[in-house]
Structure formats: C-alpha cells, structure tokens
Amino acid sequence: MLKFLARTLGLLLVAAGFVGLVIDGARSIVNNVISFTSVDSLVGLVMPGGVPGLQSRVTTGLSPWLWDALFVHLLQLPASVTAFFIGAFLLWVGQKSAEPIGYLAGR
Structure with missing residues (x-):
C-alpha cells in the first residue's frame, strides 16, 4: 500500500x-x-503565512541553524x-x- x-x-x-x-x-x-517560479513563491501561494510561517515552524520545531543552512537555499530552486x-x-x-x-x- x-x-x-x-x-x-x-x-x-x-x-x-x-x-x-x-x-x-x-x-x-x-x-x-x-x-x-521558485519554491519560495509557490510556498507563499500554498501555505498560510507564506515563507515567514514556514520559517517559524522550522526554527521552533527543528533547529534555527537548519533554516539558514538548508531551507534558504532550497526555497530558491525552480x-x-x-x-x-x-x-x-x-x-x-x-x-x-x-x-x-x-x-x-x-x-
């Protein structure tokens, strides 16, 4: 399944x-x-709160350094x-x- x-x-x-x-x-x-169209703009359309909402969830749920090291670069990809x-x-x-x-x- x-x-x-x-x-x-x-x-x-x-x-x-x-x-x-x-x-x-x-x-x-x-x-x-x-x-x-970047992943950043797509997240802004799909997710409530957009990228700032995603950033707050990642930094509180996982780790603040993970946002700067990984997610900033992933959001710039097509x-x-x-x-x-x-x-x-x-x-x-x-x-x-x-x-x-x-x-x-x-x-």
Missing part, C-alpha cells in the same frame, strides 16, 4: 513538474527573459524542477520489485 502511494504521489509530482516547466517556458518566451526530481525519487522508491531471474512459479 505504501509503494502504491509513493508511485501515485510521484506520478502527480512528475506531471506537476512538467506542467510547471511548460508554464515557465511560455512565460519566458513571452517576456523574452528566462524566468522560473519549483518545476524540484517537483520533477522529488516525483522521480518517489517513483523510484515505489517501484515494484523485480522477479528473480530463473524463478519458476509453482515448482
């Missing part, structure tokens, strides 16, 4: 990453400048590429195990 959820979420994230890449590409063509890579990782984790070579069922 857990592998099914990982595959489903991975497929949705890969599809969302592709759609985001198409939208960012169309925006870049129209504006004649390469531009990507959202479409990040979603694609996380989705690909979830698809890899949730893949079905391969049949052993030379195994005969029923014997």
Whole structure:
C-alpha cells in the first residue's frame, strides 16, 4: 500500500513538474527573459503565512541553524524542477520489485 502511494504521489509530482516547466517556458518566451517560479513563491501561494510561517515552524520545531543552512537555499530552486526530481525519487522508491531471474512459479 505504501509503494502504491509513493508511485501515485510521484506520478502527480512528475506531471506537476512538467506542467510547471511548460508554464515557465511560455512565460519566458513571452517576456523574452528566462524566468522560473521558485519554491519560495509557490510556498507563499500554498501555505498560510507564506515563507515567514514556514520559517517559524522550522526554527521552533527543528533547529534555527537548519533554516539558514538548508531551507534558504532550497526555497530558491525552480519549483518545476524540484517537483520533477522529488516525483522521480518517489517513483523510484515505489517501484515494484523485480522477479528473480530463473524463478519458476509453482515448482
């Protein structure tokens, strides 16, 4: 059941990453400048409180140095590429195990 959820979420994230890449590409063509939607702006749209709310949760729940060392850099990545890579990782984790070579069922 857990592998099914990982595959489903991975497929949705890969599809969302592709759609985001198409939208960012169309925006870049129209504006004649390469531009990507960052994870920072996506968090501001999806999460109540935006990045300051996320920062307060990370610094109180985990550690203040973790925010400066990791999350500041992760929030600057392109959202479409990040979603694609996380989705690909979830698809890899949730893949079905391969049949052993030379195994005969029923014997």
